[in-house]
Amino acid sequence: MLPSGIIFKSYAAEEAFLVTRPQKLVFALFIVALFLFPMVGSTYLVGTVSVMMITMIAVLGLQITVGMAGQINLGQSAFVGVGAYVTAAMAVNYELPFWLAIPIGGLTAGLTSILFGLPAARIKGFYLALTTVAAQVMFPLAISRLPQSWFGGSNGMSMPSMELFGYEIWGQTGLYLVNLCFLIVFTTLAFNLQRSRVGRAFIAIRENDVVAPVMGINLVKYKILAFFIGAVFAGISGGLYAYYVTYVTAEQFTLWLSVIYLGMLLIGGMTSPLGAIFGVIIITFLQETTHEIGGYLSGRISFVDESVLFPATNILLGAVIIAVLIFEPHGMVRRWRIAKAAYRIWPNPHG
Amino acid sequence: MIELVQSLSSGVLLGLLYGIVALSFVVIYRASRVVNLAQGEVVMVGAFLAWMAASSFGLPLYLAIPAALAMSACFGVIIERFVFRPLTGQPIFAVVMASIGLIILLRGATMVIWGPATRPFPQVFPLGAIEIGPILLNTALLIGGVITIICAAGLNWFFMRTDAGLRLAAVAEDHTTALSMGISVKKSAIIAWVLGTTLATVSAIIMLSGSVLGVTAAEIGFRALPVALLGGMESVRGAVIAGVLVGMAEALASTYLDPLTNGALSQIFPFILIILVLLIRPQGLFGWKIIERI
Amino acid sequence: MLLELKNVEVVYSGVVQVLRSVNIDVPKGSVVAILGANGAGKSTTLKAISSLLEIEHGEVSDGEILYQGKDIANTDPADIVRQGIVQVLEGRKVLEHLTVEQNLRLGAHFRKDRDVVAEDVERVFNYFPALRALLKRTAGYLSGGEMQMLLVGRALLAKPKILLLDEPTMGLAPLIVEEIVSCLKQIHAQEDMSMIIVEQNANAALSVADYAYVLENGRIVMHGPKEELQKNQDIQEFYLGLSIGQDRKSFREIKHYKRRKRWLG
Ligand SMILES: Nc1ncnc2c1ncn2[C@@H]1O[C@H](COP(=O)(O)OP(=O)(O)O)[C@@H](O)[C@H]1O
Ligand SMILES: [Mg+2]
Numbered sequence: 016m017l018p019s020g021i022i023f024k025s026y027a028a029e030e031a032f033l034v035t036r037p038q039k040l041v042f043a044l045f046i047v048a049l050f051l052f053p054m055v056g057s058t059y060l061v062g063t064v065s066v067m068m069i070t071m072i073a074v075l076g077l078q079i080t081v082g083m084a085g086q087i088n089l090g091q092s093a094f095v096g097v098g099a100y101v102t103a104a105m106a107v108n109y110e111l112p113f114w115l116a117i118p119i120g121g122l123t124a125g126l127t128s129i130l131f132g133l134p135a136a137r138i139k140g141f142y143l144a145l146t147t148v149a150a151q152v153m154f155p156l157a158i159s160r161l162p163q164s165w166f167g168g169s170n171g172m173s174m175p176s177m178e179l180f181g182y183e184i185w186g187q188t189g190l191y192l193v194n195l196c197f198l199i200v201f202t203t204l205a206f207n208l209q210r211s212r213v214g215r216a217f218i219a220i221r222e223n224d225v226v227a228p229v230m231g232i233n234l235v236k237y238k239i240l241a242f243f244i245g246a247v248f249a250g251i252s253g254g255l256y257a258y259y260v261t262y263v264t265a266e267q268f269t270l271w272l273s274v275i276y277l278g279m280l281l282i283g284g285m286t287s288p289l290g291a292i293f294g295v296i297i298i299t300f301l302q303e304t305t306h307e308i309g310g311y312l313s314g315r316i317s318f319v320d321e322s323v324l325f326p327a328t329n330i331l332l333g334a335v336i337i338a339v340l341i342f343e344p345h346g347m348v349r350r351w352r353i354a355k356a357a358y359r360i361w362p363n364p365h366g
Numbered sequence: 367m368i369e370l371v372q373s374l375s376s377g378v379l380l381g382l383l384y385g386i387v388a389l390s391f392v393v394i395y396r397a398s399r400v401v402n403l404a405q406g407e408v409v410m411v412g413a414f415l416a417w418m419a420a421s422s423f424g425l426p427l428y429l430a431i432p433a434a435l436a437m438s439a440c441f442g443v444i445i446e447r448f449v450f451r452p453l454t455g456q457p458i459f460a461v462v463m464a465s466i467g468l469i470i471l472l473r474g475a476t477m478v479i480w481g482p483a484t485r486p487f488p489q490v491f492p493l494g495a496i497e498i499g500p501i502l503l504n505t506a507l508l509i510g511g512v513i514t515i516i517c518a519a520g521l522n523w524f525f526m527r528t529d530a531g532l533r534l535a536a537v538a539e540d541h542t543t544a545l546s547m548g549i550s551v552k553k554s555a556i557i558a559w560v561l562g563t564t565l566a567t568v569s570a571i572i573m574l575s576g577s578v579l580g581v582t583a584a585e586i587g588f589r590a591l592p593v594a595l596l597g598g599m600e601s602v603r604g605a606v607i608a609g610v611l612v613g614m615a616e617a618l619a620s621t622y623l624d625p626l627t628n629g630a631l632s633q634i635f636p637f638i639l640i641i642l643v644l645l646i647r648p649q650g651l652f653g654w655k656i657i658e659r660i
Numbered sequence: 661m662l663l664e665l666k667n668v669e670v671v672y673s674g675v676v677q678v679l680r681s682v683n684i685d686v687p688k689g690s691v692v693a694i695l696g697a698n699g700a701g702k703s704t705t706l707k708a709i710s711s712l713l714e715i716e717h718g719e720v721s722d723g724e725i726l727y728q729g730k731d732i733a734n735t736d737p738a739d740i741v742r743q744g745i746v747q748v749l750e751g752r753k754v755l756e757h758l759t760v761e762q763n764l765r766l767g768a769h770f771r772k773d774r775d776v777v778a779e780d781v782e783r784v785f786n787y788f789p790a791l792r793a794l795l796k797r798t799a800g801y802l803s804g805g806e807m808q809m810l811l812v813g814r815a816l817l818a819k820p821k822i823l824l825l826d827e828p829t830m831g832l833a834p835l836i837v838e839e840i841v842s843c844l845k846q847i848h849a850q851e852d853m854s855m856i857i858v859e860q861n862a863n864a865a866l867s868v869a870d871y872a873y874v875l876e877n878g879r880i881v882m883h884g885p886k887e888e889l890q891k892n893q894d895i896q897e898f899y900l901g902l903s904i905g906q907d908r909k910s911f912r913e914i915k916h917y918k919r920r921k922r923w924l925g
Contacts, residue, residue: 085459087459134641137644137645137646138645142644144462145591145637145644148591149634152633152637153637271473274466274469277466278466278470281466323478327478329471329474329477330471330475330478333467333471333472335467336466336470340456340464341453344460
């Protein structure tokens, strides 16, 4: 719903995300604030937001595969892993700068995903999820069995730091700014994809993959493309993650992480890239708060400690996912839209 | 030659273990159309329930096992009632996603209730191996295999020959049709979940008898899911046959291919096999052909 | 009166009102036809009677459905079938992956009187001899006519006091339609049973029914004994699609036609 008095004069205008001048202004201020944030935030907070942004890119990719195109993907973290390892190999073995290593990592992750998307030629619906589980199972095995000189085998790989024009990017602030730039680029891509021809084809496939081909959509091509684009996002996220944690091992990219990514997407709302962003924020917030509360409680109640707290977060998380599916299948994005509409027609009650 | 027979027969026994877990997928899917990705976690919870009955309550095994089965039946009723019943009529996608939520929830709950430490699982079946000529067979898995086959035969009879079983089949086909015939979809779903969770606990006991129990027990879920898909999600017979096939393939790969590939192929091989089969028969070996209408 | 719908209103998803104040009477032993165009609310009426609305997020929001004097609106569909109201859904919903035999058996799944069921199965074979040879076949691969026979047979095995048939002749070849219609007549003659037949094929329905209702946009716009409906030329043209003159109509005639239609409605 839009504020009153808005008249579109062209299709492009109608498709735009930011319509009114205040909207543009607020958005610009928001972006500036994001860039200035490290000046006010504590190191811990800046680090947390950094990780959040890295995760957002992976979940944005998942939104494209799962939310837009309706293909269940249980292997997103494997593609994140591919990105991380390839980025590491590029940076370590070939001493490429990060702005080359990370895109190469993303692309390789995308190409790897094509291998797993290929069965889409015949397999439909849920069964396709199986190949993504296969990806997840194969990933650590492949890493540890490939020659040690490639990916460090089971030892993992240590990362150099990022460098730009001969200057080293260091500290949480530096990494934060790089992550933010990547996030802005990929969020823009995700939003624009949704309203492009490809995005519309994805949505048609999601809604009905029996009818979509009748409308002239090449099912196989678009399904593979959905996997590819989603995995490129994952790979980029992996590359950034590698630089952030400075050390990659195969154990960082588990099926469990893929499951959590899906959970984030679900809670945020699958039908819009905004859902990916909301989901990551909500779940990070949830985890951090239980952490805080736990830290407070563990001093006072004897049996509360780390080993109870972390799983307790998961109980909450799982319950929230199920509750969202039952009570608000469109995720928090819908609540956001309702809130926006309510604000615009305030003080009238929503009709 | 002996090596081949040995590896094949161990493979068959392992495959039968996959088979019984796959059966639990199938039973739930048949009546509720739920592909429960959290089935591995259900097996894990079943294992912890059995452990609790035997170790915490200190019951003797002949009481502990029925107690564990009864508790898992209740567990099934709870999952059905509070997670999947509210989702009836939702697209399959939402249901799959709910099962993902269930994975997270059950892992968390298990860790909070029973703690993350591993513990010895009671020894239900005799340890060691039975010698048949030059071939050694793991006793627990052998007995487990027999149980699997009995369960499968029983379920097959139940689904094909009894009114209650046919009712579940009708529900699996179409909810509205089943309702129009006076079949209660809710009751069927409850029966399916009770069967599914009890079978999962049986498989947990076979898998863990005399070994170590921890959250990693849940991993059997994603090893057995492909087996269920290969057999066909609707087919009881298919689950067992596919289990045996995958078990044998895995054993052969680990005997003959692993030395060449540094031990990686035996774990990946089943997936490759299954994807290849699904490319030719998307509904699995014995599954229902999807009759698509626009 | 065996079944009475009194001012029944049906709403889907809490917002879409599909039936408005529908009144239908089904005396014991009679065959009632409900006629109307696509989307008029015929299937909804039948689903309201057999309580199948819930699964589609619909409900009877007002009015009563009295069966043997008791209100059965929005009750458990399983109970309704056991009380003798059995519906054959539209679209030939056989249980595709089960055999014909299993399909038939499921028709009687709740009955305890095993030996009577066996007799009933024989009776079904008398009505539909073709089914006997198909017993072991998978139901999903039957032809349309065979499926419809199977469905009616399956419904008969539930011992209905009132059989609800939703478009039993839809999409069937004229010869098969005749066969089904004559079977239905025979069943009505031999069984102690009422029927409601929903049809777009007015000819087929009226040849079995003795009373008919015409539904339009969720309202009953017309009802009467079969003979009366068949006599009235206007009704024939407007609702039953049985055009009498073949000549094309002029604009004036159409205006006149609309006025008459409004008057009738
Ligand atoms: N589940 C539903 N939700 C909303 N509207 C529905 C639903 N089912 C049917 N309708 C609407 O109710 C009207 C009557 O449908 P129906 O009873 O199937 O008509 P008929 O059987 O006469 O062709 C149609 O306009 C249809 O769009
Ligand atoms: Mg209809």
